[in-house]
Amino acid sequence: MKIPLPKNFEPQKPLKIADYQDIMVTLYCPQIHPLQFNIEQFRDKKIIPSHWQLVKPILKKNNLLQLIFDSGITINIEVGKISFFSKINQSIKVFPEIIKLFLRKYINYNFIRTQISLKRFISLPNGKENGSKFINEILLNNPNNWSIQGQKPKKCQVTFGYNFPKSNLILHINDVQARNNNIRKYGLLFRGIFTYNLPQKRNLDRITYLISIVSNYQNNIKVFNQIINETFLS
Template sequence: MKIFFPKNFEPQKPIKIYDHHDIMVTFFCGTINPSQFNLVKLRETDIIPLDWQLEKPIISKPELLQFSFKEGINIFIAIGKISFIIKKGSNYVDLQKIIIRFIDKFNNYNWQKIQLNIRRLMSLPGSKDNGEKFMREILLNSDKWDILGLKPVKMQVTFYYPFLQNPLLINITDIKVKTKENKIKSGLLFRGTFHYALELKSTINKINYLKLIINNISKNIELFNTIIEEKFLV
């Protein structure tokens, strides 16, 4: 992967690029409510392995239930939806197994849609304005966005790819990143969202379709990263 830095960009040596991923799979259903779930129920139904330990205390509110496990997987349950989140470096297979067990155990829910959200945060060494310069000089390649001598202080670009089965939305934003060394750097946040509609599928077909989507998560991640690396960063 090659990163094209803005013109006259002279980073300090050695160059360090921070590249962070996380993936979120969200199921939508109007009858989902946090009060319907708890850790005991998730373990008794074999969705969460008995030996998994919490990384943080459970957050339990009327509108939100959150579990964070040391294995790198988080579960968020809110009104009308449930999300499974995994950090980069964690085991995608664990995520797929947990979600498929969830689909099997709670097949009585009439799922309306599912979304796969991928976030990729990349820092740009040097000036804190390099993210904005990348967006303007490389991605947009124009100064026409300046108005009355003022440059926009934040840029966000969205691309929509109308794939037949799973439309993809990619959003790119320039941000300020705080690294572990407490140095403020500029960065780019790439967000990809795959949408899957389920309303027109029968219950049996819907369950099988959901499992197919989950088993293909790695292919979606690969497609997203290929677009980022071969279209935007070359």
């Protein structure tokens, strides 16, 4: 399915379609608890390089530990899961290596599944209405903008589900407002969540499988962007 941009979009030439993109890998494990971890532990195990510095004070609560580093990597630990976050830029090269180091150091943990979450914001020119206009008139093919009693919806979201051989993908599309250097932008936010359930095998086999998923993260980015570019923006 190919969906053309509406004729009244009047995009800039060329249309800037890669304003921002990021990735988050979440490992689910019932043994994980934020009170079990600290930054010294990660440095001692050489998961985090010793020269990395925090850009914000450590956020430490009973149900959350957050570490934000100057490398562009953020680690969030909650009850039952740990998440690694990075913008998709030059710092992305070290991103999978940190996750693989964590997996190798905690090889006895009983990981049950993992998710690779991607976000991509695409700016649209000429005002805040174009995001909802794209969703209503193109994706939903409804010229009445789904009005109820004369009221147009203020926000729009569309969700698609895909089943792949090794994972499932849920793709959300929202019209959003973003701010960059105090410049307000309007457009579409694409959020994709790839979910991998782990086989019921011994821990070493599951760790090996997790490492293979993390090592191939660029394929998730490729598939995610290909769906956006070829299905929704072509």
